[in-house]
Amino acid sequence: MANLNELKLRIRSVKSTQKITKAKQMVAAAKLRKAEEAATMARPYAERMEAVLANLASGVGDLSNAPKLLAGTGSDKVNLLIVATADRGLCGAFNTNIVRKAREAIVRLQGEGKEVKIICIGKKGRDQLKRLYGELIIKTVELSEVKKVGFANAKEIADDVLARFEAGEFDIAHLFFGKFKNVLTQVPTEIQVIPAKAPENAELPDLAGAIYEYEPDEEEILKTLLPRYVAVQMFRALLENAASEQAASMTAMDNATRNAGDMIDDLTLQFNRARQAKITTELIEIIAGAESV
Amino acid sequence: MAEKLKFSLVSPERELVARDVDQVVVPGADGDFEVFAKHAPMMSTMLPGIVVVKDGTSEDRIFVRGGFADVTPEGLTVLAEQAILVEDLKGDLLGEQKNAANNDLQAAQTPEENLAAQRAIEVLGRL
Numbered sequence: 001m002a003n004l005n006e007l008k009l010r011i012r013s014v015k016s017t018q019k020i021t022k023a024k025q026m027v028a029a030a031k032l033r034k035a036e037e038a039a040t041m042a043r044p045y046a047e048r049m050e051a052v053l054a055n056l057a058s059g060v061g062d063l064s065n066a067p068k069l070l071a072g073t074g075s076d077k078v079n080l081l082i083v084a085t086a087d088r089g090l091c092g093a094f095n096t097n098i099v100r101k102a103r104e105a106i107v108r109l110q111g112e113g114k115e116v117k118i119i120c121i122g123k124k125g126r127d128q129l130k131r132l133y134g135e136l137i138i139k140t141v142e143l144s145e146v147k148k149v150g151f152a153n154a155k156e157i158a159d160d161v162l163a164r165f166e167a168g169e170f171d172i173a174h175l176f177f178g179k180f181k182n183v184l185t186q187v188p189t190e191i192q193v194i195p196a197k198a199p200e201n202a203e204l205p206d207l208a209g210a211i212y213e214y215e216p217d218e219e220e221i222l223k224t225l226l227p228r229y230v231a232v233q234m235f236r237a238l239l240e241n242a243a244s245e246q247a248a249s250m251t252a253m254d255n256a257t258r259n260a261g262d263m264i265d266d267l268t269l270q271f272n273r274a275r276q277a278k279i280t281t282e283l284i285e286i287i288a289g290a291e292s293v
Numbered sequence: 294m295a296e297k298l299k300f301s302l303v304s305p306e307r308e309l310v311a312r313d314v315d316q317v318v319v320p321g322a323d324g325d326f327e328v329f330a331k332h333a334p335m336m337s338t339m340l341p342g343i344v345v346v347k348d349g350t351s352e353d354r355i356f357v358r359g360g361f362a363d364v365t366p367e368g369l370t371v372l373a374e375q376a377i378l379v380e381d382l383k384g385d386l387l388g389e390q391k392n393a394a395n396n397d398l399q400a401a402q403t404p405e406e407n408l409a410a411q412r413a414i415e416v417l418g419r420l
Contacts (some may be wrong), residue, residue, distance in 0.1 A: 041307040048303060048370050052336070052363050151305040215323050215337035224338050225361065227375070235305055 004278065007271040011264060014272070016124070018260035021111035024090060025253035032183070032246035039180060039239040046236050053196065053229055055212070056222055067219070069162075069226040072195035073171045078115045081105060082161065084177040084237050085125030087144035087244040092252030094178055094186060094245055095124040101188040102176045106133060117170055121157065121238070149242055154235030161234075162227050165194055177237035178244035184251060186244035193233050196226055297299040299368025300346065301354065309355065310346065318345040318371055319362045320402070320412075328369045330364075334420045335364045341394070341413035343379065344371060354379040356416070359409060382420060391417050 057070065083102045084093045102118075102125075109116050118133060120126035122141040129137060134142060142158055143149065173194035178186040214221055297313035317328045320342025339360050346353040360373040377386065394413035401407040 037304075042305060044301070044304045044308045044311075045303040045372060048301075048372055052361060052370075052372065055363075056336070154305075211334075213333060213335035215321055215335060220322075221338055221361070223335060224359075232305060283309070 004271065004274055007267060007274060011267045011271065014260050014263050014267065018257055018264065021253045021256040021260060022112075025250055025257060028091075028246045028250035028253060032243065032250055034148075035239070035243040035246050036180070039236075039243045042236060042239050046232050049225075049229055049232050054223060056218065056225065060180065064098065067222055067226055069165070069194060069230070070196050073168075076114065078170040078172075079109050080117045080119065080161070080164070080173040080194075082119045082121065082157075082173060082175045082234075083125045083129065084175065084241050085120070085122035085128075086241065087123045087142060089124060090252065091245050091249035092255075093129065094248035094252075095122075097186075098176055098178050099125055099128045099187045101190060103132070105176075105190065106136075119157075119161070122241075143238075149235075149238045151231070151235050154238050155231045158227070158231035158234045161194070162230060170194075175233065175237055177241045178248070180240045180243040180247065183247045184246055191233065191237075193230050196229055202281045213248065250264070298328060298330040298332075300371075301368070302344065302346075302357075302371040302373060302376060305334050308354070309373075309376050309378075312348075314346050314348040316347045317371075318343075318347075319369075319371065320357070321362065322343065328364055331366075332364050334366060337362050339371070339373070340409050342416050344373075344376075349412070356382050356420075358390075358393075358413060379420065387417065387420065 081102055085098050085099065089095070106116050106118075116133075116136055118129060118137045120129065120137055121143065123140075123142055123144065126137065126140045140162070143153060146153055164170060165173070172192065175191050175193045177189060179189040181187055295315065297315065300310060300312065300314045300317055301308065302310040310356045315329070319326055319328060320340050322340055323337070325342070326337070334343075339357060339362055341358045342356075342397065344355045344357055346355065354406070356377050356379055357371065357373040360371065360376075363372070377390070386390065391414070394410055394417060398407065398410035398414065401402040401410050402412040
């Protein structure tokens, strides 16, 4: 009977798919551990940097003399969206969620009559944004060749962004990425990187009445610190993204494996029923044949 | 025994040192300076150079390529763009750093960048 053979083939194909999703899940789990570790190791630097910046920014009373990276260009006409996604799929709605968040921002900004430019980090984000906003994308960075995201990668991207800022190509830069909350939740997040915003909740050190001294001077320090701050935020976003991607991939593949398991159970049941029906029919035929003799 | 200084040295990729020490020499932009416990709060940019960490009789030397030193009443934090233990800095790694410093010198546009690159070459040459 053709039906039986068909079922057998389908069961076999679902089984091999399950093997693949299972393998991918285990790979993601192993990579997740590493990515999470990298994200954790990078945290102290970013946190200290934030504290230093908050400290400095609080010292700068008059924003009009501050560097443009902190004070802004005084306009908000041109917005740059840096959308960081993964280079690979198979990670559920991870990329889509980030892109959706970015798309909402684009619609909002365009509704306000502002100009939008996009830099894509990661292939998947570009593929999804290309359809609607292809002409807005000014650059795509692919990190699929990079095995482990290092600070140098982040710095390269940040330097490019800063050069564009210096050239007056945009006024405000937003960065979109998937924040890693835990294995089950990744939150698509938007942060403003230029002009730099010092975190408001950062606690300032208690100076006990002493006066902070700056060497060579505040302005000089701000001038070197701000570009680095942008690079650090970029680096952090990349690391969080890497961890989020693996976590999302792991969850998605876990679901896929389970689905495949359910499907195999269903198909096996169907197969057994069909086989039983076939045997019963054959028996009835034999008995009916014997009786008629 | 004098009071200890809380010292931490972090690079973007990881935290290299976080412990209590006696004294740290920092290659500041306006010259090297030493930090003991209860130093007045200050912040300085750093030139490429060697951070020397002294604790009792032990002494650690760490090569840093630019960054910031932040002295608060709580302690000293060094934010280094890149930090490598001097004892690890040999062979290929040393050559790599020398190349990077030379490239920096070529690409330097401001007198400050030029100075920083020259310092890096000089410090690396002495190792």
